[in-house]
Amino acid sequence: MIAIATTSFDPRGSEKRTITSVDKTDVNSPIIKFAEPLINKHFAQIQTFGSDTIDTRAEVGLLTRNVVFRGDPETSLKNTYGATIFIHSAGDDSVVARLSYIELTDVGQKSQLGRYAVHFHMIGAIHKSYVKGLGLHQGFNRAFTIHGNSHLRILNNFVYDVFGHTVFIEDAAETKNYIEGNLIM
Amino acid sequence: MEVGTEEAPYTSKITITLHGQIEDPYLPIYGNKVLGVRHATLDMHGVKREPVWTTMKETADVGATQITLSE
Numbered sequence: 524m525i526a527i528a529t530t531s532f533d534p535r536g537s538e539k540r541t542i543t544s545v546d547k548t549d550v551n552s553p554i555i556k557f558a559e560p561l562i563n564k565h566f567a568q569i570q571t572f573g574s575d576t577i578d579t580r581a582e583v584g585l586l587t588r589n590v591v592f593r594g595d596p597e598t599s600l601k602n603t604y605g606a607t608i609f610i611h612s613a614g615d616d617s618v619v620a621r622l623s624y625i626e627l628t629d630v631g632q633k634s635q636l637g638r639y640a641v642h643f644h645m646i647g648a649i650h651k652s653y654v655k656g657l658g659l660h661q662g663f664n665r666a667f668t669i670h671g672n673s674h675l676r677i678l679n680n681f682v683y684d685v686f687g688h689t690v691f692i693e694d695a696a697e698t699k700n701y702i703e704g705n706l707i708m
Numbered sequence: 709m710e711v712g713t714e715e716a717p718y719t720s721k722i723t724i725t726l727h728g729q730i731e732d733p734y735l736p737i738y739g740n741k742v743l744g745v746r747h748a749t750l751d752m753h754g755v756k757r758e759p760v761w762t763t764m765k766e767t768a769d770v771g772a773t774q775i776t777l778s779e
Contacts, residue, residue: 527768527775546774552765556774565775567764581768583777584761590711590754591723594741598729606726609738610745618745621714624754632730638739656760681761706761 525555526660526683528582528708530566537708538562539586539660539683555583584681584706586658587626594629603633603663603686610652611644618646624656631664633686639664640685645671648699653678660684665691666707669700679704709743712753719755 529536540557547553567580594605607630610620622641632638640662641654653676659666662685667677670693682689682705689707692700712718728741738744765778 527764552776552778554774554776558773560771560773561768562770564770565764565768567767567778578763580763580765580778582761582763583775585757588754588757589721590718590752591721592743592752593723593725595725595727598727602729604728604730604741606741606743607739608743608745608750610750611737612746612748617747619749620745621750622752623714624717624756624760625711625752626754632739632741635730635739638742644737656757658760679760 524586526584526586526681526708527561527565529563530579530581531563536563537683538565582706582708584658584683584708586660586681586683588624588658590625592625592627592630596629599629599663600661605630605632605640605661605663607632607638608641609637609644610642611646613645613647615647616650618649619651621652622654622657627657627659628661630659631662631666631685633663635664639668639691640666642668643670643672643675644668647672648674650674652676655679657681662686665689667691668693669697670694672697673699675700677702677705681706681708683708709748710751713751714753717753717755
């Protein structure tokens with residue numbers, strides 16, 4: 524499953540689609556096909572203004588993975604009360620969480636303080652932990668929270684359709700965390 | 709807890725589902741419907757997917773059933 528970014532002023536113009544096939548005849552520009560027609564136009568062009576070029580191509584992200592962590596589909600959406608991963612013990616490197624290329628869905632608990640999809644809480648330095656290449660969708664609270672931690676890496680994730688801030692740096696006193704290459708839609 | 713490792717990601721399909729409601733019993737600090745990690749190591753690694761996201765190469769119009777990617 525993929526999601527295609529809105530390119531209008533309406534944030535609800537993004538669209539989720541299930542892939543039916545991929546045509547890799549031209550390996551440098553694969554064609555992704557899906558059954559349900561797009562409701563909105565999605566603009567894609569690199570524009571030039573004098574000496575400046577601006578990339579205004581719609582982003583496309585992959586949501587699904589072979590490893591899935593989720594809240595139960597029967598009640599999570601109905602109650603906006605999903606599953607969470609809460610990483611906490613006090614002391615530098617007292618806990619390690621390494622997450623890569625997994626899917627999180629029906630996660631986070633709406634309006635509940637601290638109940639985020641992936642919450643690193645008051646640990647200190649966490650040199651060994653990272654969150655990389657995740658597909659996270661249908662979240663009911665913030666996606667990734669850094670609270671009282673340093674040296675955490677949040678890299679190349681795709682997050683679609685969550686409530687509130689997606690990457691939350693809680694106290695603004697956190698330093699030396701590395702957040703790069705994430706697509707948030 | 710381990711679902712694959714950095715060196716050997718999990719290659720089969722697996723779905724881990726947590727159940728629970730707001731009024732259910734909960735752990736101090738960690739809450740409920742939670743995978744709590746304390747003085748421990750959590751490894752969860754799926755099959756590497758690159759790129760995780762990219763851009764479209766060409767504009768897709770209303771009604772399109774395919775898109776062309778830029779990589």
